[in-house]
Amino acid sequence: MKQHLRNIYRLGIKELSGLYRDKLMLILIIYSFSLGIYISAKAAPESISNAALAVVDEDHSALSQRLTDAFLPPMFSKVRYIPLDQVDPGMDKGEYTFVLVIPPDFQKDLLAGHDPALQLNVDATRMSQAFTGAGYIRQIADLEAGRFLAGDDSIVPAANLVMRNRFNPNLTRAWFSSVVQLINNISLLAVILTGAALIRERENGTLEHLMVLPLTPMEIMLSKVWSMALVVLTAGSASLIFMIQGVLKMPVEGSRLLFMLGMIFNLFAVTSLGIFLSCIAKNLPQLGILLILVLMPMDMLSGGMTPQESMPEAVRFIMQAAPATHFVSLSQAILYRGAGIEVVWKQFLALALIGGILFYFSLWRFKKSIAS
Numbered sequence: 001m002k003q004h005l006r007n008i009y010r011l012g013i014k015e016l017s018g019l020y021r022d023k024l025m026l027i028l029i030i031y032s033f034s035l036g037i038y039i040s041a042k043a044a045p046e047s048i049s050n051a052a053l054a055v056v057d058e059d060h061s062a063l064s065q066r067l068t069d070a071f072l073p074p075m076f077s078k079v080r081y082i083p084l085d086q087v088d089p090g091m092d093k094g095e096y097t098f099v100l101v102i103p104p105d106f107q108k109d110l111l112a113g114h115d116p117a118l119q120l121n122v123d124a125t126r127m128s129q130a131f132t133g134a135g136y137i138r139q140i141a142d143l144e145a146g147r148f149l150a151g152d153d154s155i156v157p158a159a160n161l162v163m164r165n166r167f168n169p170n171l172t173r174a175w176f177s178s179v180v181q182l183i184n185n186i187s188l189l190a191v192i193l194t195g196a197a198l199i200r201e202r203e204n205g206t207l208e209h210l211m212v213l214p215l216t217p218m219e220i221m222l223s224k225v226w227s228m229a230l231v232v233l234t235a236g237s238a239s240l241i242f243m244i245q246g247v248l249k250m251p252v253e254g255s256r257l258l259f260m261l262g263m264i265f266n267l268f269a270v271t272s273l274g275i276f277l278s279c280i281a282k283n284l285p286q287l288g289i290l291l292i293l294v295l296m297p298m299d300m301l302s303g304g305m306t307p308q309e310s311m312p313e314a315v316r317f318i319m320q321a322a323p324a325t326h327f328v329s330l331s332q333a334i335l336y337r338g339a340g341i342e343v344v345w346k347q348f349l350a351l352a353l354i355g356g357i358l359f360y361f362s363l364w365r366f367k368k369s370i371a372s
Helices: 002-021 023-032 035-042 062-069 084-092 106-111 127-150 173-204 206-211 217-247 256-280 284-300 313-319 323-335 341-371
Strands: 053-057 098-102 119-122
Touching: 002 023, 002 173, 002 217, 023 035, 023 173, 023 217, 035 173, 035 217, 053 062, 053 084, 062 098, 062 106, 062 127, 084 098, 098 127, 106 127, 119 127, 173 206, 173 217, 173 256, 173 284, 173 323, 217 256, 217 341, 256 284, 256 323, 256 341, 323 341
Parallel strands: 053 098
Antiparallel strands: 098 119
16 A cells, blocks of 8 residues: 555656646646736726716706716716717727717706607727626616706605625625636646646657556556646645735635635546546647537536526536536635535535546546557
8 A cells, every 4th residue: 555655656746847847837827827817807897997988968958067977987987078070980990988979958858858868879899898888878877867857866766775795895806707717727727737647648658658667557547636636726725815815805705725625626526537538639639629628618607607596407407517516616605605614515525426436437548548
Protein backbone atom coordinates (compact mmCIF):
# COMPACT_ATOMS: atom_id res chain seq x y z
CA MET A 1 0.00 0.00 0.00
CA LYS A 2 2.80 2.40 0.87
CA GLN A 3 4.49 1.65 -2.45
CA HIS A 4 1.27 2.44 -4.33
CA LEU A 5 0.94 5.77 -2.52
CA ARG A 6 4.59 6.54 -3.17
CA ASN A 7 4.15 5.84 -6.89
CA ILE A 8 1.03 8.01 -7.08
CA TYR A 9 2.83 10.85 -5.30
CA ARG A 10 5.94 10.72 -7.50
CA LEU A 11 3.92 10.52 -10.71
CA GLY A 12 1.88 13.50 -9.54
CA ILE A 13 5.05 15.49 -8.91
CA LYS A 14 6.12 14.61 -12.43
CA GLU A 15 2.84 16.04 -13.76
CA LEU A 16 3.30 19.24 -11.78
CA SER A 17 6.84 19.58 -13.09
CA GLY A 18 5.64 19.15 -16.66
CA LEU A 19 2.92 21.75 -16.13
CA TYR A 20 5.48 24.18 -14.72
CA ARG A 21 7.48 23.91 -17.95
CA ASP A 22 4.36 24.53 -20.05
CA LYS A 23 4.37 28.33 -19.99
CA LEU A 24 1.33 28.73 -22.24
CA MET A 25 -0.81 26.57 -19.97
CA LEU A 26 0.36 28.54 -16.93
CA ILE A 27 -0.65 31.78 -18.64
CA LEU A 28 -4.08 30.29 -19.36
CA ILE A 29 -4.53 29.31 -15.70
CA ILE A 30 -3.47 32.72 -14.39
CA TYR A 31 -5.66 34.56 -16.90
CA SER A 32 -8.73 32.37 -16.26
CA PHE A 33 -8.69 32.96 -12.52
CA SER A 34 -7.74 36.63 -12.54
CA LEU A 35 -8.41 38.84 -15.57
CA GLY A 36 -11.00 36.40 -16.96
CA ILE A 37 -13.04 36.67 -13.76
CA TYR A 38 -12.77 40.46 -13.71
CA ILE A 39 -13.78 40.87 -17.36
CA SER A 40 -16.79 38.60 -16.91
CA ALA A 41 -17.91 40.61 -13.89
CA LYS A 42 -17.47 44.05 -15.42
CA ALA A 43 -17.86 43.70 -19.19
CA ALA A 44 -21.63 43.50 -19.67
CA PRO A 45 -23.71 44.94 -16.82
CA GLU A 46 -27.43 44.15 -16.85
CA SER A 47 -28.40 47.64 -15.68
CA ILE A 48 -27.53 50.52 -17.98
CA SER A 49 -24.67 52.82 -17.12
CA ASN A 50 -23.83 56.20 -18.73
CA ALA A 51 -26.16 55.58 -21.65
CA ALA A 52 -25.96 58.31 -24.29
CA LEU A 53 -29.36 60.03 -24.42
CA ALA A 54 -30.41 62.96 -26.60
CA VAL A 55 -33.73 64.83 -26.43
CA VAL A 56 -35.61 66.64 -29.18
CA ASP A 57 -37.82 69.06 -27.25
CA GLU A 58 -40.43 70.58 -29.58
CA ASP A 59 -42.81 71.38 -26.74
CA HIS A 60 -40.63 73.57 -24.48
CA SER A 61 -43.09 73.19 -21.63
CA ALA A 62 -42.76 72.59 -17.92
CA LEU A 63 -43.58 68.91 -18.47
CA SER A 64 -40.97 68.43 -21.19
CA GLN A 65 -38.34 70.04 -18.95
CA ARG A 66 -39.44 67.79 -16.10
CA LEU A 67 -39.12 64.70 -18.27
CA THR A 68 -35.64 65.70 -19.41
CA ASP A 69 -34.44 66.42 -15.86
CA ALA A 70 -35.53 62.92 -14.75
CA PHE A 71 -32.78 61.16 -16.72
CA LEU A 72 -29.94 61.33 -14.25
CA PRO A 73 -26.50 59.75 -13.85
CA PRO A 74 -25.23 57.11 -13.40
CA MET A 75 -27.83 55.45 -15.63
CA PHE A 76 -27.63 58.17 -18.27
CA SER A 77 -24.91 60.54 -19.29
CA LYS A 78 -25.66 64.26 -19.45
CA VAL A 79 -28.70 64.78 -21.69
CA ARG A 80 -27.98 66.58 -24.96
CA TYR A 81 -30.58 68.71 -26.73
CA ILE A 82 -30.57 68.34 -30.50
CA PRO A 83 -32.84 69.51 -33.34
CA LEU A 84 -35.06 67.00 -35.12
CA ASP A 85 -32.97 66.96 -38.30
CA GLN A 86 -29.92 65.74 -36.32
CA VAL A 87 -31.56 62.53 -35.05
CA ASP A 88 -30.67 60.28 -37.98
CA PRO A 89 -27.13 61.63 -38.56
CA GLY A 90 -26.35 61.39 -34.84
CA MET A 91 -27.55 57.81 -34.56
CA ASP A 92 -25.81 56.83 -37.78
CA LYS A 93 -22.54 58.04 -36.29
CA GLY A 94 -23.20 56.17 -33.03
CA GLU A 95 -23.25 59.34 -30.94
CA TYR A 96 -26.51 58.45 -29.15
CA THR A 97 -27.98 55.18 -27.97
CA PHE A 98 -31.40 56.75 -27.31
CA VAL A 99 -33.13 59.80 -28.77
CA LEU A 100 -36.39 60.89 -27.14
CA VAL A 101 -38.64 63.11 -29.28
CA ILE A 102 -41.18 65.24 -27.37
CA PRO A 103 -43.78 66.50 -29.88
CA PRO A 104 -45.27 70.03 -29.96
CA ASP A 105 -48.18 70.68 -27.56
CA PHE A 106 -47.35 67.54 -25.60
CA GLN A 107 -48.27 69.08 -22.23
CA LYS A 108 -51.42 70.70 -23.63
CA ASP A 109 -52.66 67.45 -25.19
CA LEU A 110 -51.91 65.47 -22.03
CA LEU A 111 -53.89 67.88 -19.85
CA ALA A 112 -56.75 67.74 -22.38
CA GLY A 113 -56.84 63.95 -22.05
CA HIS A 114 -55.82 63.27 -25.67
CA ASP A 115 -53.18 60.62 -24.70
CA PRO A 116 -50.23 62.05 -26.71
CA ALA A 117 -47.28 59.82 -27.70
CA LEU A 118 -43.56 60.20 -27.24
CA GLN A 119 -41.15 58.82 -29.84
CA LEU A 120 -38.10 56.90 -28.61
CA ASN A 121 -35.40 56.04 -31.15
CA VAL A 122 -33.09 53.24 -30.03
CA ASP A 123 -29.77 52.09 -31.46
CA ALA A 124 -30.46 48.35 -31.16
CA THR A 125 -26.92 47.40 -32.20
CA ARG A 126 -25.92 48.17 -28.61
CA MET A 127 -27.68 45.15 -27.25
CA SER A 128 -26.31 45.45 -23.71
CA GLN A 129 -28.24 48.71 -23.21
CA ALA A 130 -30.95 48.90 -25.88
CA PHE A 131 -33.62 46.62 -24.42
CA THR A 132 -33.08 47.43 -20.75
CA GLY A 133 -32.61 51.16 -21.37
CA ALA A 134 -35.83 51.46 -23.38
CA GLY A 135 -37.73 49.94 -20.48
CA TYR A 136 -36.15 52.36 -17.99
CA ILE A 137 -36.96 55.38 -20.17
CA ARG A 138 -40.59 54.30 -20.54
CA GLN A 139 -40.98 53.80 -16.79
CA ILE A 140 -39.42 57.18 -16.02
CA ALA A 141 -41.62 58.96 -18.60
CA ASP A 142 -44.81 57.30 -17.31
CA LEU A 143 -43.92 58.10 -13.71
CA GLU A 144 -43.15 61.77 -14.36
CA ALA A 145 -46.25 62.26 -16.52
CA GLY A 146 -48.40 60.66 -13.81
CA ARG A 147 -46.91 62.88 -11.13
CA PHE A 148 -47.48 65.94 -13.31
CA LEU A 149 -51.15 65.07 -13.81
CA ALA A 150 -51.58 64.40 -10.09
CA GLY A 151 -50.41 67.90 -9.35
CA ASP A 152 -47.72 66.89 -6.87
CA ASP A 153 -44.81 64.53 -6.49
CA SER A 154 -46.70 61.70 -4.88
CA ILE A 155 -49.01 59.14 -6.42
CA VAL A 156 -50.81 56.81 -4.06
CA PRO A 157 -50.78 53.36 -5.70
CA ALA A 158 -53.53 50.80 -5.30
CA ALA A 159 -51.06 48.42 -3.65
CA ASN A 160 -47.79 49.24 -1.96
CA LEU A 161 -45.05 46.83 -3.01
CA VAL A 162 -42.15 46.73 -0.56
CA MET A 163 -39.09 44.98 -2.00
CA ARG A 164 -36.30 43.61 0.16
CA ASN A 165 -33.35 42.21 -1.75
CA ARG A 166 -31.61 39.44 0.16
CA PHE A 167 -27.90 38.55 -0.16
CA ASN A 168 -27.29 41.25 -2.83
CA PRO A 169 -29.13 44.41 -1.69
CA ASN A 170 -27.81 46.65 -4.47
CA LEU A 171 -28.35 44.01 -7.18
CA THR A 172 -24.67 44.18 -8.09
CA ARG A 173 -24.33 41.96 -11.13
CA ALA A 174 -20.56 41.57 -10.68
CA TRP A 175 -21.13 39.58 -7.49
CA PHE A 176 -23.20 37.03 -9.37
CA SER A 177 -21.34 36.83 -12.67
CA SER A 178 -17.91 36.56 -11.04
CA VAL A 179 -18.90 33.50 -9.00
CA VAL A 180 -20.56 31.87 -12.03
CA GLN A 181 -17.42 32.47 -14.07
CA LEU A 182 -15.26 31.04 -11.28
CA ILE A 183 -17.40 27.89 -11.17
CA ASN A 184 -17.24 27.48 -14.95
CA ASN A 185 -13.47 28.03 -15.03
CA ILE A 186 -12.90 25.46 -12.31
CA SER A 187 -14.64 22.74 -14.32
CA LEU A 188 -13.15 23.88 -17.64
CA LEU A 189 -9.54 24.05 -16.47
CA ALA A 190 -9.77 20.78 -14.55
CA VAL A 191 -10.95 18.91 -17.65
CA ILE A 192 -8.44 20.62 -19.95
CA LEU A 193 -5.43 20.07 -17.69
CA THR A 194 -6.22 16.42 -16.96
CA GLY A 195 -7.12 15.55 -20.52
CA ALA A 196 -4.17 17.39 -22.02
CA ALA A 197 -1.77 15.71 -19.57
CA LEU A 198 -2.85 12.23 -20.69
CA ILE A 199 -2.85 13.09 -24.40
CA ARG A 200 0.64 14.59 -24.14
CA GLU A 201 1.85 11.34 -22.59
CA ARG A 202 0.41 9.43 -25.53
CA GLU A 203 1.71 11.82 -28.21
CA ASN A 204 5.21 11.95 -26.70
CA GLY A 205 5.41 8.19 -26.26
CA THR A 206 5.99 8.41 -22.51
CA LEU A 207 2.80 6.50 -21.73
CA GLU A 208 4.38 3.33 -23.10
CA HIS A 209 7.43 3.99 -20.92
CA LEU A 210 5.20 4.18 -17.86
CA MET A 211 3.47 0.92 -18.71
CA VAL A 212 6.70 -1.07 -18.77
CA LEU A 213 7.42 0.12 -15.23
CA PRO A 214 5.86 -1.65 -12.23
CA LEU A 215 2.92 0.76 -12.30
CA THR A 216 -0.80 0.10 -12.55
CA PRO A 217 -3.33 2.10 -14.63
CA MET A 218 -4.98 3.12 -11.36
CA GLU A 219 -1.75 4.71 -10.14
CA ILE A 220 -1.20 6.59 -13.40
CA MET A 221 -4.76 7.88 -13.44
CA LEU A 222 -4.82 8.89 -9.77
CA SER A 223 -1.55 10.79 -10.16
CA LYS A 224 -3.03 12.95 -12.90
CA VAL A 225 -6.27 13.46 -10.97
CA TRP A 226 -4.68 14.66 -7.71
CA SER A 227 -1.98 16.81 -9.30
CA MET A 228 -4.26 18.70 -11.71
CA ALA A 229 -6.98 18.98 -9.08
CA LEU A 230 -4.44 20.54 -6.70
CA VAL A 231 -3.50 23.16 -9.29
CA VAL A 232 -7.12 24.13 -9.96
CA LEU A 233 -7.99 24.06 -6.24
CA THR A 234 -5.11 26.43 -5.46
CA ALA A 235 -5.92 28.78 -8.33
CA GLY A 236 -9.66 28.75 -7.62
CA SER A 237 -9.20 29.43 -3.90
CA ALA A 238 -6.79 32.29 -4.61
CA SER A 239 -9.24 33.75 -7.13
CA LEU A 240 -12.06 33.65 -4.57
CA ILE A 241 -9.99 35.39 -1.91
CA PHE A 242 -7.98 37.92 -3.89
CA MET A 243 -10.09 38.61 -6.99
CA ILE A 244 -13.73 38.13 -5.97
CA GLN A 245 -13.44 39.22 -2.34
CA GLY A 246 -10.47 41.56 -2.73
CA VAL A 247 -10.87 43.33 -6.06
CA LEU A 248 -14.61 42.95 -6.68
CA LYS A 249 -15.48 43.47 -2.99
CA MET A 250 -18.03 40.65 -2.87
CA PRO A 251 -18.84 39.54 0.69
CA VAL A 252 -18.75 35.78 1.25
CA GLU A 253 -21.50 34.82 3.68
CA GLY A 254 -20.51 31.20 4.29
CA SER A 255 -17.41 29.17 5.05
CA ARG A 256 -14.64 29.35 2.49
CA LEU A 257 -13.30 26.02 3.77
CA LEU A 258 -16.67 24.38 3.10
CA PHE A 259 -16.67 25.82 -0.42
CA MET A 260 -13.16 24.47 -1.00
CA LEU A 261 -14.29 21.06 0.22
CA GLY A 262 -17.11 21.20 -2.31
CA MET A 263 -14.56 22.20 -4.93
CA ILE A 264 -12.54 19.07 -4.11
CA PHE A 265 -15.58 16.84 -4.60
CA ASN A 266 -16.34 18.58 -7.90
CA LEU A 267 -12.72 18.32 -9.06
CA PHE A 268 -12.72 14.59 -8.39
CA ALA A 269 -15.67 14.27 -10.77
CA VAL A 270 -14.54 16.61 -13.55
CA THR A 271 -10.92 15.40 -13.61
CA SER A 272 -12.27 11.88 -14.05
CA LEU A 273 -14.38 13.23 -16.89
CA GLY A 274 -11.24 14.76 -18.40
CA ILE A 275 -9.51 11.34 -18.33
CA PHE A 276 -12.53 9.75 -19.99
CA LEU A 277 -12.66 12.34 -22.79
CA SER A 278 -8.90 12.11 -23.39
CA CYS A 279 -9.23 8.33 -23.80
CA ILE A 280 -11.82 8.92 -26.54
CA ALA A 281 -9.93 11.71 -28.31
CA LYS A 282 -6.83 10.82 -30.30
CA ASN A 283 -5.20 14.25 -30.11
CA LEU A 284 -5.61 17.69 -28.56
CA PRO A 285 -7.78 19.16 -31.38
CA GLN A 286 -10.26 16.32 -30.96
CA LEU A 287 -10.25 16.89 -27.20
CA GLY A 288 -11.10 20.54 -27.82
CA ILE A 289 -14.10 19.56 -29.94
CA LEU A 290 -15.31 17.14 -27.26
CA LEU A 291 -14.97 19.87 -24.63
CA ILE A 292 -17.26 22.14 -26.66
CA LEU A 293 -19.85 19.37 -27.01
CA VAL A 294 -19.74 18.40 -23.33
CA LEU A 295 -18.79 21.44 -21.24
CA MET A 296 -20.78 24.14 -23.02
CA PRO A 297 -24.21 22.49 -22.52
CA MET A 298 -23.20 21.48 -18.99
CA ASP A 299 -22.30 25.06 -18.07
CA MET A 300 -25.38 26.59 -19.73
CA LEU A 301 -27.84 24.14 -18.13
CA SER A 302 -26.21 23.74 -14.72
CA GLY A 303 -28.21 26.55 -13.12
CA GLY A 304 -25.51 29.21 -13.18
CA MET A 305 -26.85 31.22 -16.10
CA THR A 306 -30.53 30.25 -15.78
CA PRO A 307 -32.16 28.88 -12.62
CA GLN A 308 -33.02 25.19 -12.76
CA GLU A 309 -36.62 26.05 -11.88
CA SER A 310 -36.98 27.91 -15.21
CA MET A 311 -35.98 24.86 -17.29
CA PRO A 312 -38.22 22.10 -18.64
CA GLU A 313 -38.69 19.16 -16.31
CA ALA A 314 -36.91 16.76 -18.67
CA VAL A 315 -33.83 18.99 -18.84
CA ARG A 316 -33.75 19.35 -15.06
CA PHE A 317 -33.90 15.59 -14.66
CA ILE A 318 -31.10 14.94 -17.15
CA MET A 319 -28.85 17.63 -15.63
CA GLN A 320 -28.95 15.92 -12.26
CA ALA A 321 -26.33 13.57 -13.71
CA ALA A 322 -23.91 16.47 -14.34
CA PRO A 323 -21.49 17.43 -11.54
CA ALA A 324 -21.72 21.12 -12.46
CA THR A 325 -25.40 21.22 -11.45
CA HIS A 326 -24.69 20.21 -7.88
CA PHE A 327 -21.51 22.29 -7.64
CA VAL A 328 -23.38 25.43 -8.75
CA SER A 329 -26.11 24.74 -6.22
CA LEU A 330 -23.78 24.25 -3.26
CA SER A 331 -21.52 27.16 -4.28
CA GLN A 332 -24.39 29.64 -4.44
CA ALA A 333 -25.83 28.33 -1.17
CA ILE A 334 -22.50 28.67 0.66
CA LEU A 335 -21.12 31.87 -0.85
CA TYR A 336 -24.37 33.85 -1.14
CA ARG A 337 -26.64 32.51 1.60
CA GLY A 338 -24.13 31.29 4.18
CA ALA A 339 -25.39 27.70 4.13
CA GLY A 340 -23.71 25.05 6.27
CA ILE A 341 -23.10 21.38 5.69
CA GLU A 342 -26.58 20.56 7.05
CA VAL A 343 -28.04 22.35 4.02
CA VAL A 344 -25.70 21.24 1.21
CA TRP A 345 -24.95 17.65 2.26
CA LYS A 346 -27.17 16.32 -0.52
CA GLN A 347 -25.07 18.12 -3.15
CA PHE A 348 -21.89 16.74 -1.58
CA LEU A 349 -23.35 13.23 -1.67
CA ALA A 350 -24.42 13.65 -5.29
CA LEU A 351 -20.95 14.88 -6.30
CA ALA A 352 -19.30 11.94 -4.54
CA LEU A 353 -21.63 9.47 -6.29
CA ILE A 354 -21.20 11.07 -9.73
CA GLY A 355 -17.43 11.30 -9.22
CA GLY A 356 -17.21 7.62 -8.28
CA ILE A 357 -19.17 6.57 -11.37
CA LEU A 358 -17.10 8.80 -13.67
CA PHE A 359 -13.87 7.53 -12.12
CA TYR A 360 -14.92 3.90 -12.62
CA PHE A 361 -15.82 4.40 -16.28
CA SER A 362 -12.70 6.50 -16.88
CA LEU A 363 -10.49 3.80 -15.39
CA TRP A 364 -12.23 1.17 -17.50
CA ARG A 365 -11.78 3.26 -20.64
CA PHE A 366 -8.16 4.02 -19.75
CA LYS A 367 -7.34 0.33 -19.36
CA LYS A 368 -9.08 -0.40 -22.65
CA SER A 369 -7.15 2.32 -24.50
CA ILE A 370 -3.85 1.00 -23.10
CA ALA A 371 -4.69 -2.55 -24.15
CA SER A 372 -5.51 -1.43 -27.69
